[in-house]
Amino acid sequence: MRELVVLGTGSQVPTRTRNHNGYLLRWDGEGLLFDPGEGTQRQMLFAGVAASSITRICLSHFHGDHCLGVPGVVQRLSLDGVRHPVVAHYPASGAEYFARLRHASVFHETAELVESPVTEPGEIARGAFGRLVARRLSHPVESFGYQLVEPDTRRMLPDQLAALGVRGQAVGQLQRDGFVEVGGRRVELSAASEPRRGQRFAFVMDTRLCDGVFELAEHADLLVIESTFLSADAALATEYGHLTAAQAGRVAAECGVRKLVLSHFSQRYPAPEAFRAEAAGSFGGEIVVASDISRIAVPSRRPYRAAAG
Template identity: 35%
Template sequence: MFDVVPLGVGSAIPTRDRHLAGTIVRREGRSVLFDCGEGSQLQLVRGNLTRGRLDAICITHLHGDHVYGLPGLLSTLSLLERDHPLTIIGPAGLEAVIEAMPGLRRDRFRFPVSFVALEDGFEHETVYQDEHVTIEARPIEHRVFCAGFRYQEKERPGSIDGEAARDAGVTEGWQYDALKRGETVDLEGGGTLAPDGLVGPPKPGGSFAYVLDTMPCDGGRALAKDADLVMHEATFTDEHAARALEVGHSTARQAAEVARDAGAKRLLLTHFSARYDDPAPLVEEAREVFPGTEAAVELQRYDVRR
């Protein structure tokens, strides 16, 4: 299991009750941050989300409400004498934006920083992976170059039939582990044992799609395909569909159509226009299409189970 915690659910302009775009995904003491609008690091502190290792930051595009918090966060990480590497993924030009800030040139960081630049015209790219997780990026449709992301756990070994393995002569923990990895093991009494018939099929990992800012598009649907949880922008209701099209955003109904067409399991709406004091009308509209819809709540934990 991993969890998803929204830091900000507002769009463009912060309000008394909403911060700007940012969402953190946490898994077994390690985390990835998606977007870093102004105030994101304060939300991390308020939510007691600063413990653990931040491995990567994924920035969708270079509009201020998604990136203005990044220089401050990087400065804080340096002041805290962080020493493990950080990967920053975002549009080409993001590195130049960061290095233009006083004190944030790469050679002044106290920790290794690597930038992964997404070029205009890319189609699909794996931008980060470790032994447990991969993150892929795809282009989505906004007024400027923009990318969405999918956080995907890797498959885990299938379950082993412990009783059958013992009956076959398995006595050591390392033998169980090797069988689960698909390896043949040597038995204490002589002979070998293969995993065939003892280990079940691999178990799929959980998945989370982060799709904002965008109009409905093929890239968003591909990121959301069969996802356990999709966070999709829903800046307006259908009443303002023309405005949504004009500024490159989605209505709540359109977000729900993306989730439905992609076969997603759950939908979190976010990036609400300040004209909506309460997101209930957006949720109501989306549920007409996709019943498994909620409005994202800042600093609330959303579990994603395998």
């Protein structure tokens, strides 16, 4: 299963319809919880998300709408008896704040929370899911965005395998070793398969336009990006370190994004569809104006050549 569960889409001030931030990415056996703002634990209940589904917590920065839900989530891990380790990534400069959030009140801690602060841009984790990469963003406080990159693989072609006489256990050997001997002939993996591009997810919050934004969004199958302001308030966006919906659309267009998810909306705007209209001015792909307690599927795989662009 690969989907984004949206737990909250507000910015500094929550509204009647928008909670503070919160996004859970289900990625096969991983559950990455991004920027749990105040109220995230309750939003998880509404969305049917169990604490046991969380394997990583990723904070972009330490403004309250992106981290005040940490105490409840951390305590819920122990309350629910989560047995697997949960890794927490956050800007290392905010280690003091994370310590306060983690131990905000008295509770019986049984779950294993492994802190892995982000000190520099680059790869911060690697596993069966692929690589987790952090890039520095431009905000008044230190902030990082995150990118999940699945490795490229190869897709076996049944017709080619049959034509080459590769069957049974020989197929597994071909995948494992890159070649197999069949009837006195050497069959290379490339003769019976085609490239299968790995999928990419990107999470970009609270930033002005900068190199890190474009690096994170490059060829993303699913890009979750803040669009706090509309273009009429572009000067405010720059002053406070945020993006407009139009800028988010530009990023998606220039980076070859497949599905664009807009979020982190200022409470000053009553009509969320205005964000879609602005982003669509430069981006012709699929646009989702995120809403609380919604699910957004990661797009299905596309042909390698189209993905490679």
